Amino acid sequence: MSTTPATLENFWMPFTPNRAFKAKPKLLVSAKDMHYTDSDGRQILDATSGLWCVNAGHGRAKITEAIQKQAAVMDFAPTFNMAHPLAFEFAHKLAGILPGDLKKVFYTNSGSESADTALKIALAYQRNRGHASKTRLIGRERAYHGVGFGGISVGGIVRNRMYFGSLLTGVDHLPHTHDPKLNAFSKGIPEHGADLADNLERLVALHDASTIAAVIVEPVAGSTGVLVPPKGYLQRLRALCDKHDILLIFDEVITGFGRLGAAFGADYFGVTPDIICMAKGITNAAVPMGAVAVSNRIYDTFMQTADVPIELFHGYTYSGHPLACAAGIATLEVYEEEALFKRANEIAPYWQEAMHSLRDAPHVIDIRNLGLIGGIELESRPGATTARALEVFDRCFDKGLLIRVTGDIIAMSPPLILEKAHIDQMVETIRAALKETT
Numbered sequence: 001m002s003t004t005p006a007t008l009e010n011f012w013m014p015f016t017p018n019r020a021f022k023a024k025p026k027l028l029v030s031a032k033d034m035h036y037t038d039s040d041g042r043q044i045l046d047a048t049s050g051l052w053c054v055n056a057g058h059g060r061a062k063i064t065e066a067i068q069k070q071a072a073v074m075d076f077a078p079t080f081n082m083a084h085p086l087a088f089e090f091a092h093k094l095a096g097i098l099p100g101d102l103k104k105v106f107y108t109n110s111g112s113e114s115a116d117t118a119l120k121i122a123l124a125y126q127r128n129r130g131h132a133s134k135t136r137l138i139g140r141e142r143a144y145h146g147v148g149f150g151g152i153s154v155g156g157i158v159r160n161r162m163y164f165g166s167l168l169t170g171v172d173h174l175p176h177t178h179d180p181k182l183n184a185f186s187k188g189i190p191e192h193g194a195d196l197a198d199n200l201e202r203l204v205a206l207h208d209a210s211t212i213a214a215v216i217v218e219p220v221a222g223s224t225g226v227l228v229p230p231k232g233y234l235q236r237l238r239a240l241c242d243k244h245d246i247l248l249i250f251d252e253v254i255t256g257f258g259r260l261g262a263a264f265g266a267d268y269f270g271v272t273p274d275i276i277c278m279a280k281g282i283t284n285a286a287v288p289m290g291a292v293a294v295s296n297r298i299y300d301t302f303m304q305t306a307d308v309p310i311e312l313f314h315g316y317t318y319s320g321h322p323l324a325c326a327a328g329i330a331t332l333e334v335y336e337e338e339a340l341f342k343r344a345n346e347i348a349p350y351w352q353e354a355m356h357s358l359r360d361a362p363h364v365i366d367i368r369n370l371g372l373i374g375g376i377e378l379e380s381r382p383g384a385t386t387a388r389a390l391e392v393f394d395r396c397f398d399k400g401l402l403i404r405v406t407g408d409i410i411a412m413s414p415p416l417i418l419e420k421a422h423i424d425q426m427v428e429t430i431r432a433a434l435k436e437t438t
C-alpha cells in the first residue's frame with residue numbers, strides 16, 4: 001500500500017507554511033518509542049515528543065490496548081446529566097498526582113479549550129463569591145495559551161492576535177521574563193528577573209485589584225522558545241496574587257506530566273496555583289484530551305452559591321470521552337510503573353550539559369534548558385527572521401531528527417524514555433545542521 005496520499009490539496013494544515021510543505025512534504029507513517037518512520041521508510045528520532053505531548057514515547061502497548069478495549073465496549077457516552085465510570089476513575093487518579101488541594105477536574109479536549117475553560121471558571125468564580133467586578137484577566141507577553149479567543153487574548157504572540165479582531169476586552173499583560181542581556185546561556189533557572197513579577201503591582205495600581213479576576217502564566221513558556229522563569233519569580237507572583245485576592249492560573253499544557261522531572265511545574269517550582277490547565281501528556285496524545293484542575297475552594301464555592309441546578313454553564317460534547325479516559329488511565333499507569341517523571345529528573349543534568357555543549361556551534365546566541373526542555377536560539381538573518389531556523393529544521397529532518405523551531409529558536413522536548421545515546425545523536429545532528437547552514 002502506498003503511504004503517499006493521492007493529493008495534498010484538500011487538507012489546510014494548521015500553523016504551517018502550506019505552500020512550502022506541499023512543495024516538499026514530510027509524511028510520518030508510523031511511530032514506536034523514540035522514533036517516527038517517514039513515508040520513505042526512514043527512521044526519524046523524535047526530539048519533540050510529537051508536539052510536546054508523547055511524554056511516554058510512541059506506540060505504548062498498554063495505552064493502545066486500553067483504547068481498543070474501551071472502543072469495543074462503549075464508544076461514547078455523554079457526560080451532560082449522566083456519565084460513565086471511567087470519567088470518575090480518571091479524575092480520581094489525576095487528583096492523586098495533582099498538587100495542593102487542586103482535586104476537582106473539568107474535562108476538555110485540548111490545551112486551547114483548557115485555557116478558555118480556566119478563564120471562564122475564574123470569572124464565574126469571582127461572580128459567584130460576590131466579587132462580580134473582578135472581570136479583568138492578566139496574561140503575559142510571549143505567552144501561548146492556545147488559539148481560542150480567550151487564549152489569544154491573554155496570550156502574547158503578535159501573529160496569533162493581530163488578524164483576529166478586538167479579542168476579549170478587559171485584558172492586560174505582564175512583561176515576559178526573557179532577558180538575554182542578564183541571563184544568556186543560563187543553565188536551568190536564570191538568576192535575574194524575579195522583580196518582573198512586581199509588574200503585577202503596577203497593573204493593580206492601574207486597574208485596581210477589585211477589577212482583576214485572574215493571572216494566567218505558563219510556568220515555563222514553551223511555544224515562544226523556552227522562556228524559563230527567573231529564580232523566585234513564580235513565588236513572587238503567587239504572593240502578589242494572594243495579597244490582592246487574584247486567582248493564579250498555571251497553564252501546564254506542556255509542563256505537566258513529567259516534562260520538568262516532576263508531575264507538574266507547580267511541584268517543580270514549589271508554587272501551587274488555584275487552577276491548572278492540562279492537555280497533551282494527559283493521554284500521551286493517543287486520544288485528544290485536556291483538563292482543568294481547580295482547588296476544592298473554587299469547586300465548593302460553585303456548589304454552595306449556584307442559584308440554579310447547573311453550577312457551571314460550560315462543557316463540551318466530548319468532555320470526558322470514554323476513549324480519552326481509558327487512554328488517560330493507562331497513561332498515568334505507564335508514568336507510574338516506569339517512574340518516568342523521576343527518570344526525566346535523573347537524565348536532566350546530562351540533557352543540560354548536552355544542550356550547552358552547542359554553545360560554540362555556528363549562529364548560536366543563547367541556550368536555555370529546564371527538565372527535559374531545551375531551547376537553542378540562533379541569530380536571525382538580517383531581514384529574514386525564521387529563515388535560518390527553518391533551514392536547520394529541514395536539514396535535521398533530512399538527517400533523521402525531528403526538532404521544532406519557533407522564530408529562530410530550536411525548541412526540544414523529547415519523550416521521557418530517552419537514553420543518553422539519543423541525546424548524543426540529537427546534539428551531533430544539530431551541530432552538523434548548524435555547520436551546513438549559512
Ligand SMILES: Cc1ncc(COP(=O)(O)O)c(C=O)c1O
Binds near residue numbers: 111113145223254279
Ligand atoms: C501552554 C500551552 N497552552 C495551550 C496550548 C494549546 O494546546 P492545543 O494545541 O492542544 O489546543 C499549548 C500548545 O502547545 C501550550 O503550549
